[in-house]
Amino acid sequence: MSLLELEHISKRYGRGLNEHVVLHDASLEVEAGEMVAIWGRRRSGRSTLLRIAAGVETPDSGVVRLGGRDLSARHCELLGESIGYCRKTFHPNEGRVVLDHLVVGQLARGVAPSTATNRAWEALERADAGSCAKLKPTELDGGEAVRVAIARAIALQPKLLLVDEPTIGVDLLARDAILLLLRSLTGEGMAVLTSTGESTGLSGARALTLSDGELHGRPTRELAPVLPLRRRSA
Amino acid sequence: MQSAVQWALLGLVIERPSYGYELAQRFETAYAGMLHLSGVSYVYTALDTLQRRGLIAEIPGTRSGRQPKPRYRATTDGVDSYKERLTEQIQEDFRRSRLFARQLAVFAHEPEMALEVIERYGVACLEEASQAAIPTPAPHPGDPGSGLAARLISEESRLAMEAKLPWVEYARREFKALADGRDAPR
Numbered sequence: 001m002s003l004l005e006l007e008h009i010s011k012r013y014g015r016g017l018n019e020h021v022v023l024h025d026a027s028l029e030v031e032a033g034e035m036v037a038i039w040g041r042r043r044s045g046r047s048t049l050l051r052i053a054a055g056v057e058t059p060d061s062g063v064v065r066l067g068g069r070d071l072s073a074r075h076c077e078l079l080g081e082s083i084g085y086c087r088k089t090f091h092p093n094e095g096r097v098v099l100d101h102l103v104v105g106q107l108a109r110g111v112a113p114s115t116a117t118n119r120a121w122e123a124l125e126r127a128d129a130g131s132c133a134k135l136k137p138t139e140l141d142g143g144e145a146v147r148v149a150i151a152r153a154i155a156l157q158p159k160l161l162l163v164d165e166p167t168i169g170v171d172l173l174a175r176d177a178i179l180l181l182l183r184s185l186t187g188e189g190m191a192v193l194t195s196t197g198e199s200t201g202l203s204g205a206r207a208l209t210l211s212d213g214e215l216h217g218r219p220t221r222e223l224a225p226v227l228p229l230r231r232r233s234a
Numbered sequence: 235m236q237s238a239v240q241w242a243l244l245g246l247v248i249e250r251p252s253y254g255y256e257l258a259q260r261f262e263t264a265y266a267g268m269l270h271l272s273g274v275s276y277v278y279t280a281l282d283t284l285q286r287r288g289l290i291a292e293i294p295g296t297r298s299g300r301q302p303k304p305r306y307r308a309t310t311d312g313v314d315s316y317k318e319r320l321t322e323q324i325q326e327d328f329r330r331s332r333l334f335a336r337q338l339a340v341f342a343h344e345p346e347m348a349l350e351v352i353e354r355y356g357v358a359c360l361e362e363a364s365q366a367a368i369p370t371p372a373p374h375p376g377d378p379g380s381g382l383a384a385r386l387i388s389e390e391s392r393l394a395m396e397a398k399l400p401w402v403e404y405a406r407r408e409f410k411a412l413a414d415g416r417d418a419p420r
Contacts, residue, residue, distance in 0.1 A: 199394065200392045204364065207360040209403070211406065217357060
């Protein structure tokens with residue numbers, strides 16, 4: 001059984017002439033300790049796929065399972081406990097400096113203040129963002145903002161980390177370091193699912209593309225990457 | 235000179251003067267997964283060819299001693315030929331891409347066949363993109379050249395994919411539209 005299973009997911013926005021099929025019968029499995037990246041153009045549905053995997057958006061049809069359990073039945077308690085959805089926005093009412101933002105999410109889940117602070121520091125150090133702890137979110141550059149966002153998600157000790165566009169707006173050298181960070185998290189048993197509009201974001205991951213609502217590539221880790229060409233019957 | 239291995243050996247000599255056995259070892263490290271060396275003895279054959287063509291020259295005084303290890307350096311002709319070869323390779327890459335597109339177009343009347351090929355091509359691209367190494371800041375601190383090579387290879391591979399993945403998507407749309415008997419969405 002895979003950690004995350006998306007089974008025959010379909011999603012459309014709008015109706016009639018304005019209807020836009022974002023996902024059409026998309027299936028995907030992600031194992032613990034695996035990194036999977038979805039490449040797609042803008043408006044291809046890659047972010048929608050991640051939101052559906054996180055349980056923050058519901059599909060029109062299909063099932064999302066985490067650890068074998070239907071996410072739609074219990075997404076509120078799972079999100080944050082088992083799933084870390086990496087947001088890159090920082091709301092002012094969640095704290096003044098970066099450290100506050102990492103602590104407040106844990107406090108909301110009942111973690112004791114001292115434990116939350118320790119975990120926040122550990123997560124920042126893990127993401128190589130310890131020096132950002134006392135900075136205001138507005139003072140972070142592109143790469144630092146991503147690292148802090150990852151730290152905020154991993155402070156909640158999720159089994160699955162979802163990151164939408166981890167390298168967008170990040171300079172070249174910082175980009176590789178972020179990819180290495182995400183990859184290193186899989187070494188600790190965490191599953192990582194990312195979306196990207198840059199092929200560079202596929203390095204080191206099982207890569208798929210999302211085009212016209214359809215996923216292409218290996219939907220599971222085991223499936224052979226290249227299928228033999230079929231002989232067509234006359 | 236047609237042998238890719240010989241050109242690669244010439245490149246290694248340009249990078250740093252070396253003797254035969256050392257070149258064989260450097261070759262295995264530098265071109266792992268890209269070029270295959272049939273054996274160490276081939277290096278000596280190749281060095282002989284390169285020398286006869288005036289692309290490399292033996293460094294005087296390196297053949298003496300109990301175990302002579304003649305070292306070779308590149309000549310001006312060798313460096314010029316190597317640069318020319320690199321440029322030709324770029325043109326060859328362009329030609330191959332055009333050839334592939336043209337050959338795929340023969341399935342205009344059998345778009346389902348083209349879609350099968352595109353699917354395989356797309357998967358191959360994804361595998362290549364997955365395997366593109368993420369270069370670490372300093373993989374070999376004592377050898378800046380190898381670190382640079384790793385970064386250049388990685389970036390070339392990743393940027394090539396930046397063009398190929400949208401092309402696969404475009405080609406898939408074109409042939410799907412043909413299969414459905416309609417114009418492709420622009």
